[in-house]
Amino acid sequence: LWSDIATCSVTLAMIKPDAVMKMGSIIEAIFDTGFIITKAKMVQLNRMEAMDFYSEHQSKSFFTDLINFMTSGPIIALEVIGDDAVSSWRKLLGPTNSCVARSESPGSIRARFGTDGTRNAAHGSDSIASAARELEFFFPSSGGRGPKNTARFTDC
Ligand code: RTP
Numbered sequence: 633l634w635s636d637i638a639t640c641s642v643t644l645a646m647i648k649p650d651a652v653m654k655m656g657s658i659i660e661a662i663f664d665t666g667f668i669i670t671k672a673k674m675v676q677l678n679r680m681e682a683m684d685f686y687s688e689h690q691s692k693s694f695f696t697d698l699i700n701f702m703t704s705g706p707i708i709a710l711e712v713i714g715d716d717a718v719s720s721w722r723k724l725l726g727p728t729n730s731c732v733a734r735s736e737s738p739g740s741i742r743a744r745f746g747t748d749g750t751r752n753a754a755h756g757s758d759s760i761a762s763a764a765r766e767l768e769f770f771f772p773s774s775g776g777r778g779p780k781n782t783a784r785f786t787d788c
């Protein structure tokens with residue numbers, strides 16, 4: 633049971649536009665590593681939404697490239713739970729740059745499914761506070777229109 637693992641926690645994983653066609657392999661890697669997916673949503677971000685999500689990077693030289701990339705097609709947002717989810721998901725992701733990932737962490741998601749420093753297949757929250765903000769961004773507690781998500785994973 634997940635309740636036996638004191639550090640069971642939650643993070644926001646995202647499959648980026650370059651890797652949506654490889655979602656099957658990425659989701660398989662998520663389960664093979666022992667995570668559980670508790671929410672999932674495919675959406676295409678508009679520029680305002682992408683700039684809001686990545687607002688911490690607005691002054692960076694790569695910001696425009698990042699926003700162009702992140703709005704170029706649909707993404708898949710995932711709520712992922714597991715043992716120390718924030719850091720263990722980022723470990724599975726590998727280094728930010730997929731070229732670096734292929735030399736330093738060959739089995740990682742970014743090594744296997746990403747292309748370069750921008751097109752790097754997937755995202756992971758970088759702290760527990762970021763995870764809370766990013767999960768609220770994609771899965772607002774108010775819910776919006778449509779069926780309410782009443783699924784409960786009570787063994788975590
Ligand atoms: P992420 O937030 O997407 O999980 O990635 P990260 O923490 O590993 O890297 P971060 O520094 O937060 O950068 C966010 C995303 O911006 C793009 N990027 N491009 N060309 C560049 O130098 C560069 N640096 C970062 C990547 O898509 C990166 O994941």
Ligand code: MG
Pocket residue numbers: 756758
């Ligand atoms: Mg980041």
